[in-house]
Amino acid sequence: MSEPVKLWGGRFAEGPSQMFERYSRSLHFDSRLIAADIRGSKAFANALLRVGILNDDEHREIFAALQRIDAESADLPTLLEGAAEEDVHTLVIRKLHEYAGKAAAKIHTGRSRNEQVSLDVRLWLREEIDHTRHGICDLLEALLALADRYPDAVVPGYTHLRRAQAVLWPHYLLAYCDMFRRDWQRLTEVRTRVNVLPLGSGALAGSGFPVDRQQIAEELEFEAITTNSMDVSADRDFVMDYLHAAGMIALHLSRLAEDWILYSSDEFGWLDLSDAVTSGSSLMPQKKNPDSLELIRGKCGRVHGSYASLFVTMKGLPLTYNRDMQEDKEPLFDAVDTVRQSLAMATEVAKGATLRPEIAELAAEEGWLVATDLAEALAREGYPFHAAHQLVGRLVLESVKSGKKPKDWTPQELAAFDPAIKEDLARYLQPREGMKTREAPGGTGPGAVSKALAATKSALEQMRNQTPVW
Numbered sequence: 001m002s003e004p005v006k007l008w009g010g011r012f013a014e015g016p017s018q019m020f021e022r023y024s025r026s027l028h029f030d031s032r033l034i035a036a037d038i039r040g041s042k043a044f045a046n047a048l049l050r051v052g053i054l055n056d057d058e059h060r061e062i063f064a065a066l067q068r069i070d071a072e073s074a075d076l077p078t079l080l081e082g083a084a085e086e087d088v089h090t091l092v093i094r095k096l097h098e099y100a101g102k103a104a105a106k107i108h109t110g111r112s113r114n115e116q117v118s119l120d121v122r123l124w125l126r127e128e129i130d131h132t133r134h135g136i137c138d139l140l141e142a143l144l145a146l147a148d149r150y151p152d153a154v155v156p157g158y159t160h161l162r163r164a165q166a167v168l169w170p171h172y173l174l175a176y177c178d179m180f181r182r183d184w185q186r187l188t189e190v191r192t193r194v195n196v197l198p199l200g201s202g203a204l205a206g207s208g209f210p211v212d213r214q215q216i217a218e219e220l221e222f223e224a225i226t227t228n229s230m231d232v233s234a235d236r237d238f239v240m241d242y243l244h245a246a247g248m249i250a251l252h253l254s255r256l257a258e259d260w261i262l263y264s265s266d267e268f269g270w271l272d273l274s275d276a277v278t279s280g281s282s283l284m285p286q287k288k289n290p291d292s293l294e295l296i297r298g299k300c301g302r303v304h305g306s307y308a309s310l311f312v313t314m315k316g317l318p319l320t321y322n323r324d325m326q327e328d329k330e331p332l333f334d335a336v337d338t339v340r341q342s343l344a345m346a347t348e349v350a351k352g353a354t355l356r357p358e359i360a361e362l363a364a365e366e367g368w369l370v371a372t373d374l375a376e377a378l379a380r381e382g383y384p385f386h387a388a389h390q391l392v393g394r395l396v397l398e399s400v401k402s403g404k405k406p407k408d409w410t411p412q413e414l415a416a417f418d419p420a421i422k423e424d425l426a427r428y429l430q431p432r433e434g435m436k437t438r439e440a441p442g443g444t445g446p447g448a449v450s451k452a453l454a455a456t457k458s459a460l461e462q463m464r465n466q467t468p469v470w
Contacts, residue, residue, distance in 0.1 A: 021086065024086060024323070024326075025086050025087070026086065026087045026088075026326055026329065027080070027083060027085055027086060027087050027088060027091060029329055029330050029333060030087050030088045030329050031076060031080055031088050031091070032124070032333065033088050033120040033121065033124050034069075034073045034076065034079075034088050034091070034092065035070065035073060035124075036119070036120040036121075036123035036124045037088055037089055037092050037116070037120045038066050038069055038070045038073070038092060039123060039220070040116065040119045040120060040123060040199065040220070041062075041066055041092065041096075041107060042063060042066050043199070043216050043219050043220050044107065044111055044199060044211075044216070045059055045062045045063060045066070045107060046059075046216075046219065047199075047211040047212065047215070047216050048106065048107070048109060048110075048209075048211070050211075050212060050215070051209055051210055051211055051212075053106055053109050053110075053209065054103070054106055057103075058100075058103035058106060059103075061100040061101065061103040061104075062096065062100050062103050062104060062106075062107060064099070064100070065095070065096050065098075065099035065100035065104065066092075066096065068095075068099050069092060069095045069096065069099070072095075079091075088120075089113055089116055089117070089120075093107070093108070109209065110202065110207045110208055110209040110211065111199070111202075111207075112201070112202050112203035112204075112233075114201075114202075114203050114204070114232070114233045114320075114321045115198045115199055115200070115201045115202065115203075115232055115233070116199075118198040118201075118232055118233075118235070119197070119198050119199050119220075121239065121328070121329070121332070122194050122195070122196070122197075122198065122222075122238065123220065125194050125238070125239070125242060125332070125336075126191060126194050126195055128336045128340075129187050129190060129191045129194065129242065130191075130467055130468050130469075131340060132187060132246075132249070132336070132339055132340055132343065133184055133187050133188070133463070133467045134464075134467055134469075135339075135340055135343035135344060135347070136180050136183055136184045136187075136249070136343060136463075137184070137460060137463050137464050137467065138343070138344070138347045139180060139343055139346055139347045139350065140177055140180055140181070140456070140460050140463075141460060142347045142350035142351050143173045143176060143177055143180075143350055144173070144177065144453070144456060144457060144460065145350075145351070146173060146350055146351075146353060146355075147169065147170035147173045147174070147453060148170075148453075149355070150169045150170075150355045150357055151168075151169075151170060152168070152446075153168065153169035153355055153357035153360060153361065154166050154167070154168060154169070154357070154360065154361040154364050154431050154432060154435070155167060155168075155169050155172055155270065155355075155360040155361070155363075155364060156360065156363045156364045156367065156369060157172065157369075157444075161262075163363065163364070163367035163368075163369050164369065165369050165372055165373075165434075165444075166364040166369045166370070166431035166432075166434070166435060166444075167435070167444040168435065168444050168446065168449050169355060169357070169360070170449050170452075170453055171443075171444040171449045171452070174449070174452050174453065174456060176252065176256050177456050178456075179252040179255075180249075180252060181456070181459060181463075182248075183245065183248055183249045183252060184463055186244075186245040186248060187242075187245050187249075188466075189245075190238070190241045190242050190245050192223065193237070193238050193241055194238045194241075194242065195221075195222050195223045195224070196222060196223065196224045196225065196226050196238075197213060197216060197217040197220060197222040197224070197225045197226065198226050198232040198235075199211075199213065199216055199220075200213040200216065200225070201226060201229035201232040201233065202229055203233060203320075203321070204229055204230050204232075204233040204234075204319075204320040204321065205229055205230075206229040213225045230319055230320050233319075233320035233321040234317070234319045234320040234321060236310065236314055236325060236328050239310060239328050239332050240307065240310055240311060240314070242332070242335075242336075243303075243306055243307040243310060243331065243332065243335055244307060246303050246306070246307075246335045246336070246338075246339045247300075247303050247304045247306075247307050247335075249303075249339050249342075249343070250299065250300040250303035250304065250338070250339060250342065251300060251304075253296050253297075253300065253342050253343070253346050254296065254297045254300035256296075256346065257290075257293035257294070257296040257297040257346070258293075258297060260273070260290070260293055260349070260353070261290045261293050261294065261297070264290055268363075269356065269359050270355065270356045270357075270359040270360035270363060271353060271354070271355060271356070271360075272353065272354040272355075272356065273288075273290055273292075273293070273349065273352065273353060274349075274352030274353065274354070275288075276348070276352055277290075277291075277292040277293075277345070277348055277349045277352060278290055278291060278292065279291045292345055292348075292349055293349060295345070296342050296345055296346055299338050299341075299342055300342075302334065302335075302338055303335045303338050303339060305331075306331035306332065306334055306335040307331075307335070309327070309331045310327070310328055310331050310332070313325070313327050313328070361431070364431045365405070365406065365407060365430070365431060366405050366406075368396050368399065368405075368406060369431060370406050370428055370429050370430070370431055370434055371392050371393075371395075371396055372434070373428045373431075373433070373434025373435075373437070374388075374392050374395075374421070374425065374428045374429065374434075375388040375389050375391075375392040376388075376434075376437065377425050377428045377434075377437075378391065378392070378420060378421070378425070381420075381422070381425075383420055388420075391418055391420060391421070394418075395414075395417060395418075395421075398417070406429040406430075407429060407430075409426065409429060410426070411423035411424070411426035414426050
């Protein structure tokens with residue numbers, strides 16, 4: 001096992017106990033930051049060269065060593081084998097000393113591990129946000145393709161999990177598209193707050209050397225630099241901002257999963273899931289279980305737990321840095337992984353899902369989902385809406401008592417029930433007829449839905465163009 005490097009120790013007569021070293025070690029999870037740590041160290045070496053801390057030879061040695069470590073990190077398990085360092089930052093420093101010799105001793109001039117950690121997490125998270133935004137785009141594409149497969153299908157819409165009004169299948173899917181578009185926008189906003197350079201802040205009081213922070217920011221593709229060194233040392237807002245956005249994505253995925261678990265059940269029966277994303281029972285041969293969707297729904301709790309964990313960790317910390325803040329990474333890493341995997345799983349589910357339009361439309365026809373359409377038709381004829389609501393309510397009650405479905409009523413029977421319901425209004429007992437009246441933007445009218453689909457496809461194209469490819 002290699003001898004671990006310490007970035008501190010002169011003030012101590014004795015070293016830390018083995019128990020403390022084991023307890024505080026984070027290399028086993030923060031090693032995924034190694035590429036970011038190397039990139040940040042390269043930029044800092046360049047800054048030290050510009051202010052004369054490093055000479056040209058030292059800079060070349062350090063840069064070549066960092067390049068070598070970067071190449072070795074492609075096989076991370078081998079690089080980590082036998083490593084005894086407490087974290088990824090000291091691992092990189094130790095390897096730097098091995099490959100660059102005395103020059104490596106200068107790399108930490110004016111740089112604190114506090115700002116280094118913040119920099120590494122920001123560099124890493126910025127890239128992960130872009131991957132997640134790509135995942136959202138992939139899911140949107142799959143949902144839009146599923147909408148295009150059944151452009152005219154009618155399905156029940158629900159409130160209180162009771163059939164409420166009929167909608168077009170694409171209109172239903174566009175509801176989730178709007179949710180995921182907001183998630184993409186939310187991640188984009190978070191990325192702006194993540195994409196701020198902390199390097200140059202020191203431990204908490206700022207750098208004692210005249211490094212050009214703006215030049216470093218441009219080199220590392222940051223949009224801005226932080227404005228207060230104490231805030232940098234204490235700040236994990238950008239991590240919690242991401243975790244909030246991740247929680248919203250997970251929430252929307254969970255609601256979609258819940259819908260499709262219900263709609264694919266025998267009790268609903270109008271959505272089929274592919275064999276590729278379902279499983280069977282070890283005892284019951286007939287089962288086809290929606291395990292993929294149940295796992296998506298279940299993993300939502302993990303993502304929300306990550307946010308709660310870090311929120312509680314941060315809530316009572318005094319300025320500035322406290323070691324408690326090391327506990328930011330495992331919740332963050334788990335949330336990033338979980339959200340990306342769940343988006344990919346939901347995309348695969350959507351690609352293989354099959355609608356049974358005849359069953360869905362039958363459910364819409366049988367459940368008096370047309371009641372509002374009929375009441376509004378009466379209102380358009382000049383009947384006060386409250387009175388129309390009462391009249392149609394009595395019609396529904398009579399139908400329930402007699403066991404009649406909307407299609408069982410003839411125009412003559414409706415007029416006999418109440419003269420206000422003229423025979424020509426009987427057409428509104430068909431769900432498709434009522435939907436034609438809902439052409440206001442955002443409604444389920446065929447024209448409105450067609451425009452919304454086009455707008456969403458256009459938005460998706462713009463989203464893809466605005467998301468960097470790493």
